[in-house]
Amino acid sequence: MSLGNSELILNPDGSIYHLNLLPEDISTTIITVGDPGRVSAVSKYFDSIEIKKQHREFCTHTGHLDGKRITVISTGIGTDNIDIVFNELDALVNINFKTREVKSNKIQLSFIRIGTSGSIQPDIPVDSFLMSTSAIGFDNLLHFYDSGQFTNTSLEKELYRHLGWDRHKIHPYAVDFDKNLGEIFASNRIRFGITCTNSGFYGPQGRTLRLNPKITDFNERLASFIYQNQQITNLEMETAGIYGLAKLHGHRAVSLNAILANRATGEFSKGGAKAVDELIRYTLKKLVSSSLIP
């Protein structure tokens, strides 16, 4: 079936609508970052940069490091943007832009998020690194897709029971990381935990400036949940959408977080840029030394 002009939207130069990219512009190994300024903070470590393109908050650099072709792309903030970025990146490899048909042989992409986050556990210090083994989405994105078989329903059920937030009409979804991809980036420098993704930075992460929260013990309720010996460790704004849309499309994803805030102790990193740079260098080192990444 050929996709209509209002569904698969291509620009006059043949590039995909929001990302402004052509199929040949991306690698199958893709690092996602929220901040467009973080793209060059990653690509400055490449041996060479082949492509540099930007449209809105979506900045893309593709280059080479130690013989591996890597794309780094900024998603901007939030899972609304993740919907755009992940659908369009998948289209670049799995839809034929000439016939406008879905290809029969699918290409699998590997996504590594290098993001920032806030811990809700007092013993997870600022400037530490954390890998999200599962992500809980309070943002609703996955509810708009036929996603039942890709979510972790057992985690969802236990969480619903623990939170009792049905009365607030809050029905989060849960999705796991790709274990094989995660193993490439694991070491004793990295903590593991369940990450909560929400649709905002203030109220939806339990922050109060001038507005009063509806759920006054939001972070505390999350922090006291334990599932199969794992705690909910941190809050951010993309991981659940990334895990969900990667799984639905048949791709693999892992989210690595530099912890900048500790919400339980009230601390914020004084060296956030350094921590993010260290996580970038750590990630690139692991990536180039893995034989499982082409």
Ligand SMILES: O=P(O)(O)O[C@H]1O[C@H](CO)[C@@H](O)[C@H]1O
């Ligand atoms: O640093 P990034 O990757 O943007 O990630 C985190 O920081 C932003 C909020 O400050 C949100 O996007 C959140 O997920």
Ligand SMILES: O=c1cc[nH]c(=O)[nH]1
């Ligand atoms: O507390 C934090 C810190 C970074 N990013 C978030 O989304 N939350």
